[in-house]
Amino acid sequence: SQQGEEDPQALSIQEGENATMNCSYKTSINNLQWYRQNSGRGLVHLILIRSNEREKHSGRLRVTLDTSKKSSSLLITASRAADTASYFCATDKGGGTSYGKLTFGQGTILTVHP
Amino acid sequence: DTAVSQTPKYLVTQMGNDKSIKCEQNLGHDTMYWYKQDSKKFLKIMFSYNNKELIINETVPNRFSPKSPDKAHLNLHINSLELGDSAVYFCASSQDLGTDQPQHFGDGTRLSIL
Numbered sequence: 001s002q003q004g005e006e007d008p009q010a011l012s013i014q015e016g017e018n019a020t021m022n023c024s025y026k027t028s029i030n031n032l033q034w035y036r037q038n039s040g041r042g043l044v045h046l047i048l049i050r051s052n053e054r055e056k057h058s059g060r061l062r063v064t065l066d067t068s069k070k071s072s073s074l075l076i077t078a079s080r081a082a083d084t085a086s087y088f089c090a091t092d093k094g095g096g097t098s099y100g101k102l103t104f105g106q107g108t109i110l111t112v113h114p
Numbered sequence: 115d116t117a118v119s120q121t122p123k124y125l126v127t128q129m130g131n132d133k134s135i136k137c138e139q140n141l142g143h144d145t146m147y148w149y150k151q152d153s154k155k156f157l158k159i160m161f162s163y164n165n166k167e168l169i170i171n172e173t174v175p176n177r178f179s180p181k182s183p184d185k186a187h188l189n190l191h192i193n194s195l196e197l198g199d200s201a202v203y204f205c206a207s208s209q210d211l212g213t214d215q216p217q218h219f220g221d222g223t224r225l226s227i228l
Contacts, residue, residue: 031214042118042204042219043157050214086155092213099169100145100211104157 006105014113019076021087021108028094034074037086081114117141120205120220128228135190135223137205146188149204164211200227
């Protein structure tokens, strides 16, 4: 079964608003990553958060991790039309080496209207 | 310079044919991956190689055969193509097998089976 599941499946907002996407996973992890995918392009890495971290920031991005609830959230502040994309969380498997294997959720489609 | 490049970008072919997709990375990474993204955007790992050695081989039909002539290249050959093989195939690379680092993706090969 899928490790990560994003919520909501789709999000539509106006430019300047904040966008929050959530990811839930089933088993323990060592690391959780967020990626962005623009239409017709490959995935681009946004941010990585380790299991012993609770929050991380990168520019307009803020990621939180709650290992007790097995969930993470990605907040994009002051969104722009260029943020329109699909956003995916990806998890490894805790407890040992994953040999590079990441399991991706089905993504949240974010549309930012100008 | 494109970090991870794959060719062709589009592949339209008949059922039963054999086709190959090529991937090259110029990042000096040790590890390369093949992913399949279906029409619902679900991204699933198929194979990974580390320094030309097969590491991950998920439950993929043996009609799919990866080949890594050197650590900068990972090709995917598919025999006897079926309708269900229609998808976008992504190549990716990472520094090594650790999941505490980003994976870099190519822009995908959209395979359509007629």
